[in-house]
Amino acid sequence: MRATALPYGAGRGPAASASSRVWSRISGKGITPLRLRKRRSRRPRCRFRAAPNDYSVKRPIRRAFEMQAGRGIARSGCEMSAMERMWAEIPQMTLDEARRFLKYITREPKFVLTHILPHATSHVRSSEPIVVATYGSREATTCLQVFVWPSGAATPIHDHTAWGAYQCVLGTLGEERYVRVDEDRAADVAHLRKEWQRQWYPEDGASTVGAYDAGIHRVTNRSGKLAISVHMYGPRSGALDGRDYDPRRNYVCDRIEGDEFNHGLPALYL
Numbered sequence: 001m002r003a004t005a006l007p008y009g010a011g012r013g014p015a016a017s018a019s020s021r022v023w024s025r026i027s028g029k030g031i032t033p034l035r036l037r038k039r040r041s042r043r044p045r046c047r048f049r050a051a052p053n054d055y056s057v058k059r060p061i062r063r064a065f066e067m068q069a070g071r072g073i074a075r076s077g078c079e080m081s082a083m084e085r086m087w088a089e090i091p092q093m094t095l096d097e098a099r100r101f102l103k104y105i106t107r108e109p110k111f112v113l114t115h116i117l118p119h120a121t122s123h124v125r126s127s128e129p130i131v132v133a134t135y136g137s138r139e140a141t142t143c144l145q146v147f148v149w150p151s152g153a154a155t156p157i158h159d160h161t162a163w164g165a166y167q168c169v170l171g172t173l174g175e176e177r178y179v180r181v182d183e184d185r186a187a188d189v190a191h192l193r194k195e196w197q198r199q200w201y202p203e204d205g206a207s208t209v210g211a212y213d214a215g216i217h218r219v220t221n222r223s224g225k226l227a228i229s230v231h232m233y234g235p236r237s238g239a240l241d242g243r244d245y246d247p248r249r250n251y252v253c254d255r256i257e258g259d260e261f262n263h264g265l266p267a268l269y270l
Contacts, residue, residue, distance in 0.1 A: 093142045095163040098232040099206045102167045105144075106202075106230050116169055116228055119148050126150050129219075129229075138162075138236055138257070145231045149173065149221040157192065157218045158255065160211060160242040162234035166219075167206040171227030174199050175207055178216040178245070190245055190252035192216065216245065 093101065105111050115133055124130065129147040136143035149171070157178060176197040180190055200207055209215025211234075221227045241257045 092235070093232070095165060095208055095210075095234065098142065098163075098165045098234075099208055102165055102206045102230060102232060106167050106169045112169075115146050115230075119146075119228055120170060120226070122148055122150075122226060124148065124150055126153055129153050129155065129221075138233060138241070139238070140235055142235065143233045145233075147229045147231060149227040149229065151221060151224050151226065154220040154222075155218055157216065157245040157247065158242055159213065159216045159245075160209065160233065161236040161238075161240050162211050163209065164215060164231065164233045165206045165208045166229050166231040167202075168200045168204070168227060168229045169202050171221065171225050172199050172201050172223045173227050173229060174220045174222055176218045176220075178218075178247075180213050180216065188252060189250055190247075191250050192245060192247045212243070 106116075119132055129149045130153075131145055132148050133146040134143065135145075147166075157176070174197065177195045178192040179195050181193050182189070182191050209217060239257050241255045243252050244255050245252050
């Protein structure tokens with residue numbers, strides 16, 4: 001005898017037996033359809049909550065990342081689209097939230113497996129860092145980028161039109177921070193003074209910069225080995241990415257995204 005599934009309410013009183021007879025007449029074979037229960041979709045929430053620890057910030061992001069990025073690993077060639085779906089769930093961040101998110105994402109196994117390890121043995125040569133992944137639009141949203149730094153790669157002295165944060169995840173990076181000492185500022189002229197310099201290792205956490213004069217710096221890889229870093233930037237207005245500085249000439253110029261060269265200084269997408 002073939003076992004059949006009962007409809008909702010079957011076997012639960014007179015009303016249930018009547019319901020079973022109706023289903024039997026409809027089916028014509030006395031076999032009732034399976035009970036289907038409509039389940040409400042539980043979409044992961046990715047809203048930040050103000051709290052003093054990292055876990056309150058990264059927990060909703062972690063749920064979205066593991067659910068979306070995990071699917072990308074299972075299907076060859078889908079890692080990027082999985083990250084894009086995950087990124088769509090993440091709201092705008094403040095600088096402090098981005099710093100804490102960097103602490104989490106750079107230790108997330110799936111992210112490291114798909115975005116760090118594939119580039120760890122790269123032998124590419126370049127005098128500038130190479131952007132190997134970008135998520136988000138700099139004009140409208142918080143943006144995440146992964147940089148590969150060949151040995152000897154360096155940026156010009158520069159700033160940004162929005163806040164920024166980066167964390168070294170492989171190797172070591174050197175950073176020089178500058179301040180402007182101009183009293184009467186003129187167009188295309190900038191006088192700088194080096195404020196400090198240091199080396200950044202993966203265990204040191206993230207370095208943060210403010211917009212414009214609050215974040216004039218230069219990042220270099222003088223270690224003789226490959227380095228990889230993950231960067232985050234706040235939304236900017238327009239195509240202006242920041243400014244490049246040449247302290248030898250006391251010169252400053254705007255940097256427009258998409259330009260290979262700008263007033264003799266290399267464009268930087270950092």
